[in-house]
Amino acid sequence: MDYFLQSVFAAYKLLVEFDADVWFIIWTSLKITLTAIVVSSSFAIPLGIWLALHQFPGKRLLHNTLNALMAVPTVMIGLILYGLFSRQGALGWLGLLYTPAAIVAGQIVLVLPILLSVTLSAVESGDGQLIPTLKSLGATTMQQVRLIIQELNLLIVAGIVLAFSRAIGEVGAAMMLGGNIAGLTRTMTTAIALETGKGEFERGLALGMMLLLIAFLLNGVLQWLQNRQR
Numbered sequence: 001m002d003y004f005l006q007s008v009f010a011a012y013k014l015l016v017e018f019d020a021d022v023w024f025i026i027w028t029s030l031k032i033t034l035t036a037i038v039v040s041s042s043f044a045i046p047l048g049i050w051l052a053l054h055q056f057p058g059k060r061l062l063h064n065t066l067n068a069l070m071a072v073p074t075v076m077i078g079l080i081l082y083g084l085f086s087r088q089g090a091l092g093w094l095g096l097l098y099t100p101a102a103i104v105a106g107q108i109v110l111v112l113p114i115l116l117s118v119t120l121s122a123v124e125s126g127d128g129q130l131i132p133t134l135k136s137l138g139a140t141t142m143q144q145v146r147l148i149i150q151e152l153n154l155l156i157v158a159g160i161v162l163a164f165s166r167a168i169g170e171v172g173a174a175m176m177l178g179g180n181i182a183g184l185t186r187t188m189t190t191a192i193a194l195e196t197g198k199g200e201f202e203r204g205l206a207l208g209m210m211l212l213l214i215a216f217l218l219n220g221v222l223q224w225l226q227n228r229q230r
Contacts, residue, residue, distance in 0.1 A: 012132035022206050029187040034102055035167040036107035041160055044112050048119025049145045063120065069113035075172030077109050082176050098179035103187065106173035111163035118159030122152045158225045165218045170210065 003156045014022050051062070083089050085097040085105075096102045134144045149156060171189035178185030180194055193206035 007202045007205050010202035011209055013202065014159060014206040015198070015209065019206070022203065024183070025186050025188055025191045025207060026210055028185075029168060029189075032103050032187060033107060033164060035145035036111065036167055037160060037164050038112050039104070040108045040113070040115055042072050044115035045149065045156060046118050046145050048116045049148050050122055050141065051116075052120050052123035053141065053144060063178045064118070066113045066117040066120070070117060073172065074106075074110060074170045075176070075229070077106055078173030079190045080175035081106055081109065081173065085177065097177065098181060098185060100178065100185055102177035103174050104183060107167040107170060110173065111167050114163045114166060115159055118162065119156060123148060130180060154225050154228055158222055159223070161218050165215065 051059075081102065082097070084091045085094070085102055086092055086201065087097075096105065107125070118178060134147060136141065172181075174185075174187050175190050178187070178190065180186050180190040186194070188211055192204040192207050192211075195201070195207070
């Protein structure tokens with residue numbers, strides 16, 4: 001027990017004294033995840049609204065597929081993208097493997113089904129008169145998308161928060177695609193695995209504490225959004 005308490009104190013000290021290596025890893029994780037969320041949101045949210053606005057064969061199948069993709073293990077995403085980004089792969093010429101861009105790509109693939117599913121569900125479960133009203137007023141598709149985002153902004157932001165929490169805690173794809181390179185692709189989750197394996201428990205614990213703090217903050221945001229929605 002003394003060992004654990006000493007490790008907690010040492011981890012806390014690393015954070016409050018702004019240990020350069022620890023905080024660089026934290027910044028790398030946040031930067032990669034924020035980039036993935038911005039890119040995927042700018043694509044998935046308008047697409048999700050567009051899909052909700054239109055009826056087409058296979059829409060129910062699309063819903064089921066998105067739900068299934070949300071449960072795909074992250075290591076499987078890493079395996080597929082590793083095959084594409086490796087030197088012999090179809091996208092090997094891009095030179096993305098073991099770079100931050102590769103981790104960003106993995107996180108985009110990870111969160112796209114979440115953002116699409118949440119956006120689709122938000123639009124379809126919203127005010128049933130909203131879409132017919134917009135269409136009767138002659139709004140174009142782009143105008144409908146913009147107005148729906150304004151109307152359902154809290155639900156959409158909740159989906160973004162959920163996607164962020166899923167991406168920042170991911171380890172399998174980040175390890176495979178980024179290689180856990182110090183000063184370049186080492187994220188909080190991959191560093192925790194490395195530091196613990198090296199016996200540097202307090203450094204792994206410091207990063208784990210930060211991940212836990214982020215999880216609490218994200219949960220607080222979700223609770224606030226749910227209260228605003230009521």
